[in-house]
Amino acid sequence: MFERFTNRARAVVVQAQQEAREQLAPAIGAEHLLLGLLPDDQSLAMRTLTELGVGPAQVREAVERHCASGAGLLDDGDVEALRAIGIDAAEVLRRAEAELGVLPSAGAPTKWRLRMTAEAKKTLELSLREAVALKHKYIGTEHLLLGLLRGASGGLAEVFADLGVTHDQVREVVLATLRRTG
Known part of the structure; x- marks a missing residue:
């Protein structure tokens, strides 16, 4: 399937992996794919969100509010308790990885490629379906955004609700x- 991805869509997946690593998540989730869209403001996905009145900072804030699971290895309660006493759990784990080369926990992220969650894999499948439905022979950032919206559940659904963005709006x-640009 990745052979059908445009260079921009491939860059989104690479950026999603980086986002997951920075959050010390054990796997790439759909929320990381959404965050992976943010750096390229010229992509069709980001131009669409901008046209709908949603900017990158709003998306990141909504993801942090609804999807962030702290450092990935600790639960939200652990992260909050550490934060209350002035300790940034993510920074401590980043330093441990830098010094040890790997985090001291089974399934913890390493410098190698992270696996994708079932939700992220489903997003990629739905992106392909969106491309096929639009009769496109490629998968671009717009298809990734539509796939994210179509498969959104849990925290990601709350992100899109918070942003006031729907699948139908984005598709429109x-x-x-695409009609304007040919």
Whole structure:
């Protein structure tokens, strides 16, 4: 399937892996794919979100509010308790990885490629379906965004609700943009 990804869509997956690593998540989740869209403001996905009045900072804040699981190895309660006494759990784990080369926990992220969660894999599958439905022979950032919206559940659904963005709105803007640009 990755052979059908545009260079921009591939960059999203690479950035998603980086986002997951920075959060010390044990795997790449759908929320990391969403965050992976943010750096390229010229991608169709980001132009669409901008047209809908949503910027990268808003997306990141909503993801942090609804999806962030602290450092990935600790539960939310652990992270909050450490934060209350002035300890940044993510920074402590980053330093441990830097010094030890790997985090001291089974399944912890390493410098190697992270696996994807079932939700992230489903997002990629739905992205392919979105491309096929639009009769496109490629998978671009717009298809990734549509796939994220179509499969959103839990925290990710709350992110999109918070942002006021729906699948139908995004699809409409994407189609209008594609008609204008040919």
